Amino acid sequence: MPKVVSEYKELARERILDSASKLFYHVGYHNTRMDDIAKSIGVTKGTLYLYFKNKEDLLIMACQRNVTLLEESLKNAIKSDFLDSFDEFFEEEMRMPDYVRFHWIFSLTEVETNNRIKEILAESYRKYVDLIAAVLEELMEKQVISATVDSVLLAQMLIAFHNGILTSMLQGLGQDESVSMFKSGIRLLLSV
Amino acid sequence: MPKVVSEYKELARERILDSASKLFYHVGYHNTRMDDIAKSIGVTKGTLYLYFKNKEDLLIMACQRNVTLLEESLKNAIKSDFLDSFDEFFEEEMRMPDYVRFHWIFSLTEVETNNRIKEILAESYRKYVDLIAAVLEELMEKQVISATVDSVLLAQMLIAFHNGILTSMLQGLGQDESVSMFKSGIRLLLSV
Amino acid sequence: MPKVVSEYKELARERILDSASKLFYHVGYHNTRMDDIAKSIGVTKGTLYLYFKNKEDLLIMACQRNVTLLEESLKNAIKSDFLDSFDEFFEEEMRMPDYVRFHWIFSLTEVETNNRIKEILAESYRKYVDLIAAVLEELMEKQVISATVDSVLLAQMLIAFHNGILTSMLQGLGQDESVSMFKSGIRLLLSV
Amino acid sequence: MPKVVSEYKELARERILDSASKLFYHVGYHNTRMDDIAKSIGVTKGTLYLYFKNKEDLLIMACQRNVTLLEESLKNAIKSDFLDSFDEFFEEEMRMPDYVRFHWIFSLTEVETNNRIKEILAESYRKYVDLIAAVLEELMEKQVISATVDSVLLAQMLIAFHNGILTSMLQGLGQDESVSMFKSGIRLLLSV
């Protein structure tokens, strides 16, 4: 019985987080009312407080969830140890909903204010660096790329380039352009 | 006489914009009270409304001002037509206060909501692309870099890389690391 | 179930409108604070906004309500087709609370500014003219009054006289004097 | 010298009062800003305070001035002791600017709040009653009208009718209709 309840609650939580994420992305955290979130999933304000302590908690949980979704997507794409697994990752990322893909950029706004968000993003950043650096080392071993540069620095450069493209998309860069820019960019950075 | 008045008012405007920019950056637009801005420069709330229509107007003007400051900084640094004028630009940028350097990232949050901000950032983006593409073409002519790639695409890649580094800095990347990453990254992207 | 809720809300609306009407009359619309209205019925400001969009909306609804209350009072009094049904109407009117009886005079202040108020009062004026003209025609048919004058013009004259007495009351004319002035006045105007 | 200054000041006062009256009538006392009044006569806010203690003082003085203007107009028209001197008065009144003619209706709004306004209007009311009652008595002596009714009561009825027509004009009654309604109405009330 508690299992069932728990599953139901988990489902409800997910629905709230998903809808909140969309709203936070599309109209901004501060422009989103608890009422808007509630209405968007057909419940009333009070219900949200059964699942989340307060609005900030909801933001943090949404941030955490989107970070996790993206990380899982990366891990899946990156399992092949070839260069184009990066391409696959980016294409996979492009398939994710915008409010998941871009959430971190908007969460950055809260970084100076909210320590929990800062930690989540920083930890995620570290994970990405580690993961990609490991892949790069494999590629170096297999001599797909040359081993002259520090793999961590290279990973950081790839991430920066990737993140930069996403910000450009927010300023109007098209998706196809982004994909091709990503592909040729990382090859230049890896001197392939 | 009116000239004097106008100078005084212009100065007052500048002080408000500068202080507002700092606060918008450090605690966020929505977390900044008109009262905070007023107090930070030793006046009262009412005074702000002598210079700006409302809070949103203040945000837009601050955004515009920071964009302009950055653009001027770029134009000055980029006047020499050698490759390391890019380095100079980035170093110059690092010397600017954080609330000017990073303002656009935080303004992105308002992009989905505020059309005026969107226009300002989009126009600035276009200017940068044009300016850098022009420099790149000069460098191609002088055969400092090879002329095989489209200069606009290359410019967009450089900008993306640059912007990505800034986002990484917000996630904890140090300033020295950023500078060296920028220098080596653009050389890789330009295949120099 | 929704019926019950709706009844409760309807009741709450009525209480707000009634108390707001009183305050608007006694201290003036612009001198009445939302806080005052709220406190007068033992709720807080926020509650008012659950029932009315804003202060102006509250004014318009109060105006509408008072117009309706007066109109109903007129219709009831006027059902007998004798001359003294006018007397009954005026006496009935005197029994209504001052803030209902005089509201229209105070609403006139907003007429130049607020189109909705203007429409409400203008429509009410037309209704009164029609209603009274119809009664006058009946009285003419029954030869209670002579049929030499235009019934609409006569109705307008009666209304003007009636309204004028109300303004005099605001300038200090006593209620008993008003009643007797009304009774003899309309008889003079109708040449009875 | 002081005479000249005083004349100048008197002129300035008049200009302010006149312009303030217009604005109070056309947009309402509470919707009129000191700034609006100042701008309307090409000075700055501060100047108003050289001539009037505060905004309320300005209202009271404006009210007083308009009352006086109307009273003088009445006295001039009424000097002939024939019945149609009433007609002349009304026609004269129609020639005055609306913001003088209607000011008292709008001042009524402040009656419940502002004792000074209340006194001014009450005193004016008394003056009118006395003046008209005196005229009526002359007319009774000359047997222009029958002497069966109390002249004061009759005066009050005439005033009420007159005031009522003005309120009707605010609700849309045309000027020509008003004049003819006035003329026939007072003849009915006086049984002439």
Added chain:
DNA sequence: GATGAATGAGCTTTCATTCAT
């Protein structure tokens, strides 16, 4: 679990008034 009426602190904005020049 869910509701939704009520709260009240806190925000942006307005504007009559002052006063150094």
Added chain:
DNA sequence: CATGAATGAAAGCTCATTCAT
């Protein structure tokens, strides 16, 4: 006499949060 920059008290309104049902 006149200015106009500055004030600050006070207003309307919002919305995250609570809690009796």
